Amino acid sequence: MATETSSAADAAGPGMPQLNIDTFGNQIFWLVIALLAIYFVLSRVALPRIAAILAERQGTITNDIAAAEDLKAKAEAAEAAYEKALADARAEAQRIAGETKAAIQADLDVAIEKADAEIAAKAAESEKAIAEIRAGAQEAVKEVAKDAAQDIVALMGGKADAKAITAAVNARMKG
Secondary structure (H helix, E strand, O other): OHHHHHHHHHHOOOOOHHHOHHHHHHHHHHHHHHHHHHHHHHHHHHHHHHHHHHHHHHHHHHHHHHHHHHHHHHHHHHHHHHHHHHHHHHHHHHHHHHHHHHHHHHHHHHHHHHHHHHHHHHHHHHHHHHHHHHHHHHHHHHHHHHHHHHHHHHHOOOOOOHHHHHHHHHHHHHO
């Protein structure tokens, strides 16, 4: 039974120290000391570092946004300058094309006038040559007609005089 009494006394003993009412004052004191120590460490060391990092990040973000806006403005200005240069280049190309077209047309007009003059000169030469050939052909036809008329008269047994044959051929040639 002695064992039973010692186990009962142990069970009725102080138990868990945290729940012992006799030590509550001491426990509360050390709890307050620990919380104050944690508060001072956090407020003096950890929180200022965290605040500095957050401020630095905010500053970096603000600077990056400002730099991005600046670069965006520069890009827009560069795009506007590019568009203006492109428009100027197109206008210059149109002007050069117009001038070139006008110069080519002027050269073409001169070449056409020269070709027309050469064609007109050759046409005049050709018509002169044709007129000479016609005149020569008429003379040749007259000669052939005179010879043929003399031969026909001679074959028929008559004697033809050259003046009469020439007068007859000339009268017939005139119409």
